[in-house]
Amino acid sequence: MPLLDVRGLCIDYKLQNxxxxxxxxxxxxIDEGEVLGLAGESGSGKxxxxxxxLKILPRTTRVSGSILVDGTEVVQMDDRAARAYRWKVVSxxxxxxxxxxxxxITIGSQIVESIRIHSxxxxxxxxRRTRELFSLVGIPESRAKGYPHEFSGGMKQRAAIxxxxxxxxxxxxxxxxxxxxxxxxxxxxxxxxxxxRRELGISFLFVTHDLSVLxxxxxxxxxxxxxxxxxxxxxxxxxxxxxxxxxxxxxxxxPTLSGDLSLVKSIPGVPANVLNLPSGxxxxxxxxxxxxxxxxxxxxxxxxxxxxxxxCHLFDRREKDGGE
Amino acid sequence: xxxxxLVRRAFYAFVTFIIVLVLNFFxxxxxxxxxxxxxxxxxxxxxxxxxxxxxRFGLDKPIWDQFLxxxxxxxxxxxxxxxxxxxxxxxxxxxxxxxxxxxLLLVGTAxxxxxxxxxxxGIWIGSKQGTKTDTVVTSVSLFFWxxxxxxxxxxxxxxxxxxxxxxxAGGAASTNLSGMxxxxxxxxxAEHAFLPALTxxxxxxxxxxxxxxxxxxxxxxxxxxxxxxxxxxxxxxxLFRHAARNALLPMITLIGLNLGYVVSGALLVEVVFSYPxxxxxxxxxxxxxxxxLLQGLFLxxxxxxxxxxxxxxxxYSLVDPRIK
Amino acid sequence: MTxxxxxxxxxxxxxxxxxxxxxxxxxxxTFIAVFAPLLTPYGPHQVSxxxxxxxxxxxxxxxxxxxxxxxxxxxxxxxxxLTVGFSVALAATLIGSLVGLVSxxxxxxxxxxxxxxxxxxxxxxxxxxxxxxAAYLGPSVQTIxxxxxxxxxxxxxxxxxxxxxxxxxxxxxxxxxVIGAGNGRIMFRVIIPNLLSLIAANAVLAITGAVVGxxxxxxxxxxxxxxxxxxxxxxxxxxxxxxxxxxxxxxxxPGLCIALVGLGAVLISIGIENIFNPRLRGR
Numbered sequence: 001m002p003l004l005d006v007r008g009l010c011i012d013y014k015l016q017n018x019x020x021x022x023x024x025x026x027x028x029x030i031d032e033g034e035v036l037g038l039a040g041e042s043g044s045g046k047x048x049x050x051x052x053x054l055k056i057l058p059r060t061t062r063v064s065g066s067i068l069v070d071g072t073e074v075v076q077m078d079d080r081a082a083r084a085y086r087w088k089v090v091s092x093x094x095x096x097x098x099x100x101x102x103x104x105i106t107i108g109s110q111i112v113e114s115i116r117i118h119s120x121x122x123x124x125x126x127x128r129r130t131r132e133l134f135s136l137v138g139i140p141e142s143r144a145k146g147y148p149h150e151f152s153g154g155m156k157q158r159a160a161i162x163x164x165x166x167x168x169x170x171x172x173x174x175x176x177x178x179x180x181x182x183x184x185x186x187x188x189x190x191x192x193x194x195x196x197r198r199e200l201g202i203s204f205l206f207v208t209h210d211l212s213v214l215x216x217x218x219x220x221x222x223x224x225x226x227x228x229x230x231x232x233x234x235x236x237x238x239x240x241x242x243x244x245x246x247x248x249x250x251x252x253x254x255p256t257l258s259g260d261l262s263l264v265k266s267i268p269g270v271p272a273n274v275l276n277l278p279s280g281x282x283x284x285x286x287x288x289x290x291x292x293x294x295x296x297x298x299x300x301x302x303x304x305x306x307x308x309x310x311x312c313h314l315f316d317r318r319e320k321d322g323g324e
Numbered sequence: 325x326x327x328x329x330l331v332r333r334a335f336y337a338f339v340t341f342i343i344v345l346v347l348n349f350f351x352x353x354x355x356x357x358x359x360x361x362x363x364x365x366x367x368x369x370x371x372x373x374x375x376x377x378x379x380r381f382g383l384d385k386p387i388w389d390q391f392l393x394x395x396x397x398x399x400x401x402x403x404x405x406x407x408x409x410x411x412x413x414x415x416x417x418x419x420x421x422x423x424x425x426x427x428l429l430l431v432g433t434a435x436x437x438x439x440x441x442x443x444x445x446g447i448w449i450g451s452k453q454g455t456k457t458d459t460v461v462t463s464v465s466l467f468f469w470x471x472x473x474x475x476x477x478x479x480x481x482x483x484x485x486x487x488x489x490x491x492x493a494g495g496a497a498s499t500n501l502s503g504m505x506x507x508x509x510x511x512x513x514a515e516h517a518f519l520p521a522l523t524x525x526x527x528x529x530x531x532x533x534x535x536x537x538x539x540x541x542x543x544x545x546x547x548x549x550x551x552x553x554x555x556x557x558x559x560x561x562x563l564f565r566h567a568a569r570n571a572l573l574p575m576i577t578l579i580g581l582n583l584g585y586v587v588s589g590a591l592l593v594e595v596v597f598s599y600p601x602x603x604x605x606x607x608x609x610x611x612x613x614x615x616x617l618l619q620g621l622f623l624x625x626x627x628x629x630x631x632x633x634x635x636x637x638x639x640y641s642l643v644d645p646r647i648k
Numbered sequence: 649m650t651x652x653x654x655x656x657x658x659x660x661x662x663x664x665x666x667x668x669x670x671x672x673x674x675x676x677x678t679f680i681a682v683f684a685p686l687l688t689p690y691g692p693h694q695v696s697x698x699x700x701x702x703x704x705x706x707x708x709x710x711x712x713x714x715x716x717x718x719x720x721x722x723x724x725x726x727x728x729x730l731t732v733g734f735s736v737a738l739a740a741t742l743i744g745s746l747v748g749l750v751s752x753x754x755x756x757x758x759x760x761x762x763x764x765x766x767x768x769x770x771x772x773x774x775x776x777x778x779x780x781x782a783a784y785l786g787p788s789v790q791t792i793x794x795x796x797x798x799x800x801x802x803x804x805x806x807x808x809x810x811x812x813x814x815x816x817x818x819x820x821x822x823x824x825x826v827i828g829a830g831n832g833r834i835m836f837r838v839i840i841p842n843l844l845s846l847i848a849a850n851a852v853l854a855i856t857g858a859v860v861g862x863x864x865x866x867x868x869x870x871x872x873x874x875x876x877x878x879x880x881x882x883x884x885x886x887x888x889x890x891x892x893x894x895x896x897x898x899x900x901x902p903g904l905c906i907a908l909v910g911l912g913a914v915l916i917s918i919g920i921e922n923i924f925n926p927r928l929r930g931r
Contacts, residue, residue, distance in 0.1 A: 054554045086556040094554075099547035102566045104573070104645055114555045147645045163551075336767075343768045352784055470910030472860045474867055475882060475903030482891045482899065493892065588775030592864055595886065606776070610783060610869045618783055625776045633771060 001071060002029040003170055003203055004053070004090075009065035011048050011057070019062060020274060022048050023227045026065075027301070030171065030220075035197065035204040037218030037235070039211055039250070041271045045227040046207045047095060050173045053205070054092055055082045070170065087114055091164040093157075095175040095207075100160040101148040108144035111163045118167060133162040137192060154185035158192065165196070173205040178213050190217055212254050215239050223247045226272035226282035229301055233308025243310040245287045281313065289314055333637040337630050344626045348619055349394050398623070405623065406616035410608055416620035420602060424624070426496045427601030430517060431583075431590045434524035438586070439579050442529040446536020447568050451559070453541050462534065469530035474592035477523035481596060484519060491519050494598035520597045524589050531582055532575065539571040546570075573644050580636025584629050667919030673912030674855075677905065681726035690717040692724040692876045700895050710897035712881075713888050721876050722901045728789060728877035729859055733909065736796040736858035741851040743797065744804025749843070751805065752812030753835060763809070766802040774799040775864065782870040792871055796861045804850050811846050815839050849920040856910035863906050878902035 011023040023045040030036045038046045051057050053067055055074055067074040070089050077085065094100050101107055111133060112126040121129075131141040137158040143151070151159060157177060164172045174193075178186040194217060196202055206218060214221055215235065222232040223246065231244040242248040249267045269286035272278070278285050284294035293313050301311045397404035405416040445465070449458045468476070485493040492498070497513050504512060543549065544567050552562045591603030598604065602621060609617040680687055690696045697707050699715040709719040751762040769777075778795045785791040815821065816839070824834050859878075865871055866879025873880055881902040885891075890898045 051550075056550060056553050083556045083558060086554055088556075092551065092554040094547050094551050100551045102548045102552070102570065104569055105566075113557075117556045149646050160551075163555075339764075340768055340771055344772065348780075351780060466914055467907070467911055470856050470860070470914050471907035472863045472867075472882075472903055474864065475899065475906065478882075478886070478891055478899045478903070479896075482894075482896050486891060486894055584771065584773035587773045588864075591775050592867060595868065606779060607868050610779065613783075615783065618780055622776045622780045626772050629773050630771065 002031045002068075003034075003070060004030040004205070005066070005068040006049075006053075007066040007068075009049065009052065009067060010063070011045070011052055012062040013048075013058075014060035014062070021227060022274065023052075026224075026227075026229050028222050028229070028232055030203050030205060032170065032203055033197065033201050034220060035206060035218045037211075037214035037221040038205060038207045038224065039209065039214060039221060040224035041209055043226075043271060043274060044224040046224055047175055050092070050175050050205065050207050053173060054086055054090055056086075056092075084118070087164075087169065088118060088167050089169055090171045090173065091167070091169045093160045093164045093172065093174045093177055095179070098153060098156060098180060100163075101156065103148050106145050106147055107151065107159050107163075108146075111144075111159075111166055114163055114166045129166065130162075133165055134159075136165065136196075137162045153181060154188060157181065157185070157189055161189075161192065161196075165200075165202075168200075169202065171203045171205060173207065175207045176209070177206070178208065178210065186213070193217060211250050223250065226274065226277060228282060228298075229309075229311060230283065231308060231310045231312075232301070233304075233306070233310075237306055237308050241306075243304065243308060243315060244283075244312050245289050245314070246283050281311075329641050330638060333634060333641075337634040340630050341627060344623065344630070345395070345398065348623050349391060352615065352619070405620035408609075408617040408620075409614040410612045410617065416616050419617065420605070420620055420624050423600055423602050423605045425601075426599060427587075427590060427594065427603060429496075429513075430520055430524070430594070430599065430601060431586055433517065433521050434528070434590065435579065435583065435586055437521065438525045438528045438582075439532055439575070441525060442532025443536050443572070443575060445529065446533040447540055447563065447571070449533065450537040450540025450544070450567075450571070451563050453537070453544075458537075462537070465530035465533050468526050469528070469534075471527070472592075473523060473527040473589040474596045476527055477520065477593045477596040480519050480523055492516050496600050516599070520590075520593045520599050523593050523596075524586060527589060528582065528586055531585065532578065535578060536571060536575060539574060540567055543567040543570050573640065576636055576640045576643065580633040583632045583636075587625060587629060666915045670912040670915030670917075670919065673908055674916070677726055677730060677909055677912075680723050681730050684723045684727060688717070688720040688723050690720040692716065692721045694720070700893060702895075703897050709901045710895070712884065712895075712898055713890075718881075718898060718901055721881055722878070722905060725877045725881060725902060726905065728875055729862060729879065729906070730909070732789065732793055732796070732862040732877070733855045733859040735793050736800060736861070737851050737854035739793070739797040740800035740854050740858070741804050741847060744801035744850075745808045745843070745847050747801065748805040748808025748810075749812055749835070749839070752809035753816065753831070753839065759809075762805070766805045769799065770802040770806065774861075778861070778865055779868065779870060782865055787870055787872045789872060789875055789877075792862055792865050795865065795870075796858050799861075800854060800857060804847075804854070807850060808843060808847065811843060812839060815842055845920055849917045852913050852920065853917040855913040859906055859909050859913075863902075878906050 006029070007027045009023055009026045010021065012019040012021050014020075026045075026049060028036065038049065040046050048057065052063055053069065053074065055077060057063065063075050065075065069085075072085065072089075074082075074085070101110055108127065108130050111130040112123065115121060115126040115129060116123075127144070131144055134141050134144055139155055139158055139162070143155070148156060161172075161174075161177075177193075178189060181189065190213065193204060197204065204217075206214065208214060211221075218235045220232070221235050221238045223230045223238075223244065225246050231238065231242065231247045233243075238247060239251060242251050246267075253266060267286055272282050278295070280293070280295040280297055281287070281290070281299050284290040287294065291313070297313070299311045299313045299316070301309045302315060303309050304315065397406075402415075402417050405420075407413055408416050408419050411419045445461065449461050452458045481493065484491045492515055494516075496516050497509075498516075501509055501512060540563075544563075549562055549567055552566050553559075557565070590601065591606055593599070594601045594603030595607045602625065606618070606621050608614070609621065693716060695715040696717050697711045697715050699711060699713050701707060701711045701715075703710045707717050707719065709717070709722060712718055712721070747762055747766065751759045751766075778799050781795045781798065782791050785794065821834060821838060824838055829837075862871070862877065863879035863882055866873075866877060866883045867886060869883065871877070871880055871883065873883060879902075882899065885895070885898040890896075
């Protein structure tokens, strides 16, 4: 049984005059020990999906479909069950870890808080655990009683990771964890994550717009565009031979340190405006390979021979047979 | 660091005090006409006295000497701020000191109650932002805030005192106060102070609640709130333990800033309720052109506000860990 | 008109219900102030009925202690109160904005000095300061305007300065410098247009403070009692102990007008402000 099983997830945000579909029929799975990279531009819906797994979207948001976490259905959970569920099996290292901590409370206290919300352990026990977590992520234990403004960016990031691990979750969601960091610190954090995965067997859901980071750490990558899955496949397959035109463009846009000098290719056009989406395939206005069908029908995710799934009419099989 | 901040604020308070002192001295002397006109009201004092006054205040001496006289008068104990007309020959200082306690009672109570109510209401509607409750409460608060304090007081006075006879119609306490047992004395004073304090509170609480509301809304949008919710904290815990604590910090400074406003309000409210504090005293002084008294009042009130603001700074420095 | 609104991002303004209410209120009072003589049969100083009579058919808002019609006084009083309100708001905002802009833009010694000055006036309790200034300047409408302006500009200066400071650091200012724009051009073409909505919001808000302030100063005896304004009406009613005599109508009308004008101004100001701070508009 996969650790995280998302099926047909649809998320609608409430606006002043109706609902806006931010995520449309997204399905994917994460097995134990896997790292799934959720990639896409801003506004593609990736953070929304991350938040929906923890059930922390605004109350006015409509969520349908299924999110099974370790066998438990999350979408229909009531408030009480949700509060008990959060952080225990799944935790979060949020976007902007710079602000993940309350500025007026010590970091240690906040980690202790995360522990004591869910069980009545003694304070000392909780503090001991906190110090353990600090050393696990490589921060000197003496800093546990420090305030957020006393920590550097990289240290705060590690502290956020430490807090996410406080209840031994099986899955940690990281929302743009490396975006605000310089390359050197990025490397350290990625190293830490790899180590945690090795030593503790934790799975990660790594949300980012930076594909190059995913190439280092993800085992599987799901590419999103305008709230829909464009392609999902193993990391090697995606980086070696991307199928969807959007994935291809993203990967070719990564400048390389070795090899021939070539012009960095950017993707023409502007990112899809969720308030005014094109008909058919949402990527078709920017796609160099689009043809007639692309503006009429929205392509569905289809499994390919090499195990990856693509939502693109270029790869429609046996359409004449009407099957999939 | 803590020390440095406080020293700077203290220095700043002192500079303001000096400026007040100087202003107080020069304003009457900058007005057209001889200062004696202002200091000698022929309706009360015949011209012989005017001559004595001139001597006493050294009004015929050069400006610098007058200034020295003035400064030495202020920096002694009890300060010599001149002699009042309406209460001749009582010195201004003792007149003010007789009336000040009632104002302190009123302003003190009003400040505390207003801050508490304002902050609680602010937290409440901040968490309900966008809902009907928010709109209604905000509008009601605004309405009370924009109306003239003293008019509200007059309406309340009319309604509760004259019409319903529930509260006394004025004064700070009944004339036979000293003859009553202690408990009755306390209730008596409370009865008399209730309507004026209520007026001040109704009029001023919106100053806190509206700003608190906006601050809470901002804090609720911060990442650390997302994390706190993801950790499994209940909505109320997130609100009070995290958002409100952060939102409270600027409130402390606001209490200091608002003090000037509350004092001004208290002055007018005292007039409406014939409450014998310095506000009522100011009214009398204006009516009888008692300039020495007016100047003394200006000095005393300004100093009180400067001190209160400095105290607010001290409290703030103790509470915000980033300043420590 | 629309292009002007468009330019300064105020297009959404007329659609906001609150703003419409605010504009109607202010419009209403301005109207009655301007057309006062046409709207009431009695003059404000005309004795037209028995003293202290409660509202009746001939005197919709009753009469004062001399038998003068209160509604006429309210209508004529609007002239003075609104004049004071608008002039003070205009003057205080102009002075404050200028100080704030110069201070925030040039920084350095200029900023320090101007800010010290502003802070001093800001920290002093405004009423005692106003009292002492007005007491020496003598009771008149002009005094009140002057005094309220003096106590009112610092707040605007602070707000404008802080916004100027933040605008100064924005990339588009740097961009202007890179293309060789001088201070003047930057100030006039970039900073000021971005400040306009803030200034407008503050100016409108200042109307509230000014009208209430005028009432307060009149009430305490610093205005000219023979002039009819909402504030002086309250002064007389207090002085003659109207409440103790039960003449609630004398207090109700002028105060209500002040409150309504204040509310109208605040509503408009909030509308203008909400355009800048979409976060406050509600999720």
